[in-house]
Amino acid sequence: MVEAEERGVRVLQALPAESETGLSFSGIGDLLDPVLDEALAPLPAGQKRALSRALVHDDDEGPPPDPHAVGVAFLNALRALAENRPIIVAVDDVQWLDAASTGALAYAARRLRAEQVGLLLSRRVPLESMLLDELRRSLLAQRCRDVEVGPLDVGALHHVVQEHLGITLPRPLLAEVHEASGGNPFYALEIVRMLRRTGASVEAGQPLPVPESLHDLVHGRLLALPSESRDFLLAAAAHAHPTISITEAASGVGRDLGLTPAVDARVVELEGQRIRFTHPLLAAGAYETADPLRRTEVHGRLAELLENPEARAWQLAASVDQPDETVAAVLEDAASYASARGAPRPAALLLDRAGELTPADRLDDAHRRTVDAAYLHFESGDSPRAEAQLRDVIAKLPFGGMRARAIMRLARVRSYEMQREAVDLFLQAIEEAEGDREILAVAHEGVSACLFRLRERLEDAVEHAQLAARLGMELGDEALAAEALSSQVVAETLLGRATAAETAIRALELQDAAQHGRVLGQPLFVVTVRYWWTDELAEAHEALLHFLERARELGDESSLPYVLVILGQVEVAMGELEAALVRAVDGQEAAGQSGQNTLAAYHLALEGLVEAQRGRIERARAAAMSALELVPETGGRAAELVASRALGHLELSVGAPDAALAQLEPSVEFVRQEGIAEPSATPFVVDAVEALVELARREDAVELLDWFEGNARRLERASALANCLRCRGLLAAQAGELEDALEAYREALDWHA
DSSP states (O other): OOOHHHOOOOOEEOOGGGTTTTTTTHHHHHHHHHGGGEHHHHHHHHHHHHHHHTTTTTTOOOOOHHHHHHHHHHHHHHHHHHTTTTTEESSGGHHHHHHHHHHHEHHHHHHSSSSSEEEEEOOOOOOOOOOHHHHHHHHOOOOOOOEEEEEOHHHHHHHHHHHHHOOOOOOHHHHHHHHTTTOOHHHHHHHHHHHEEEHHHTTTTTOOOGGGGGGHHHHHHHTSSOOOHHHHHHHHSSSSSOOOHHHHHHOOOHHHHHHHHHTTTTTEEEETTTTEEEHHHHHHHHHHOOOOHHHHHHHHHHHOOOSSSHHHHHHHHHHOOOOHHHHHHHHHHHHHHHHHTTTTTHHHHHHHHHHSSSSSGGHHHHHHHHHHHHHHHHHHOOOHHHHHHOOOOOOOOSSSSSHHHHHHHEEEHTTTTOHHHHHHHHHHHHHHHHTTTHHHHHHEEEEHHHHHHHHHHHOHHHHHHHHHHHHHHHTOOOOHHHHHHHHHHHHHHHHHHHHHHHHHHHTEEEHHHHTTTTTTGGGHHHHHHHHHHOOOHHHHHHHHHHHHHHHHTTTTTTTTHHHHHOOOOHHTTTTHHHHHHHHHHHHHHHHHHOOHHHHHHHHHHHHHHHHHHHOOHHHHHHHHHHHHHHHHHHHHHHHHHHHHHHHHHHHHHHHHHHHHHHHHHHHHHHHHHTTTTOGGOOHHHHHHHHHHHHHTTTTHHHHHHHHHHHHHHHHHHHHHHHHHHHHHHHHHHHHOOHHHHHHHHHHHHHHHH
16 A cells, blocks of 8 residues: 555555444545545535435434435545546455445445546455455456465565564574464564563473463454363364374364364364364464363373374473473483474474473483573574573583583584684683583584684684594594584685695595584585685585575574575676575575574675675665674674675776775785685785776786785686786786787686686
């Protein structure tokens, strides 16, 4: 409606409510209220009197208005209003439009022909509307169009919550709200408001509660059913995949008494033997309206009936409320099962409950389960919950191995938020590890990975990675050794070391051991990044698309933003700017939902680079500046380099070489100071050379170009050499050596080919 009004269309809108169905002409009154004087003015006296009386616009006493006269008056009012500009008559919840308004609207709609009047009617399924039925019968088929509005998907729901409530839900919680609301935005907003107000959280084996604002709607519908049917529905709601036989056995209620009334009331429907609630909130309502003791009994019975270890564990989790190590151990095993099948969120919730049910005399087990649960929350994309949980348990632990393990996990979480803090945390874990080789290996690899992301102390990064790889192999943990070798590969590649290729081969030999772990820890992913830097773009692109799908298969939400940002940069190098922009936008959303501000900045920088290359000046500048604003709090060096590259390229393209150099020089000085020699990781150097040429700083341009070209020739980077030759052409042309310039340009084109 907003868009229609922006295009000059006048919108007449009615929002009838169920309580108003008996108020005659209330719908017509709503439609005409903002324009009533304008609508009445051109009407003949009789029509004006009929419409005024129908809308209680005057105090004249007399017989009720003639419905036919009101219909004629309404039709002519619409015709008059539509003479100057188009009109849309919009009725939301048309199933509750009063009968008198329904008659007048139907009369007018049947007689409208060439007038600029359209009707937009919405109806809640499965409720019926007399007006819609009448229009379908009386109008030609080509004049009516039915559009089924389905539920919002998770991405659209994210935008609704963000726009209306100003918050970004972690990806797994957003998915749970989507499931509980059935994709209905109104229900979703109410659920989120309830969660914020009460502090409720998702618990193992239990659905999200029904918001108070929806209690009357949901509970009223359920409480109208016989008690046996509600007991049957409790058993169905307590199980994720209820069947008739399991629900009968768990509830002790037969299908005739339990299922039939619920089906008749459209609370549930059948898909073969499977029972499905017609809306997820009805399942939540069936669960929470039941007596708590009865809920416990049903969960206990389901735990006896179900064979799947994970499904059985969910029931056990909800069937006990006192510490029980036997149950806690079953939940821990089920969490391992869930994690192995690529479901980190359910695994985390099961381990949370296992920690709660661990007896007080087994405190180490409780802490271990809590720490492992927190890291699974992180892997599922809920960084805020993971961080809060880890900080809480660290505060309770004394110096030593268990605390070191928790600190190590926290460092990994923080490495997606604040690199320097993460380095300090990994070093603290090393200090407290008390010789635990697994903690030492993971922490040393973590230091290496963070230094790589900072693009600092890369020599140290190589040493930490080498030590982590050696410890991993000593432990017989090839997956851990593979991740360490992967960190070594990227650091050596940035340094321009010839050993990087050999290290990559060693890492790939361990790919099988790492293929079921998180995507960013797999050697093939890191070698794919190396493909990008070594100009093997087609291979990099294909592999990254595979990893994008693989991360989704594994439920590895924490890896998605990084995969997307590398994929986007590969697509920039391939000239596929539209695709790269989609990656940048999707990546910002994924980073926001998983609480990864470092990656959010990186994706903003990518957006700025794409828009700069598309020539969209203001959008490029806004995105790049937003990225740079996030850099101080995240330490995201890659985001800083890409955003500065975008701004430098932008200034160069608008003929401002001095402004371009001001953006690019700090980046050039930094990479030279840190010994970064990989040309494909420093493409902004070429723009800096071009800016120096345009500013007539020939000696500076030649010196910088000699350094960059020396690395490009040593490492045989075709794209970098092509750019170097283009710069040589610029220098020759500036010196008046036109033949040399043309030859350099020809060579550059040959390298690009």
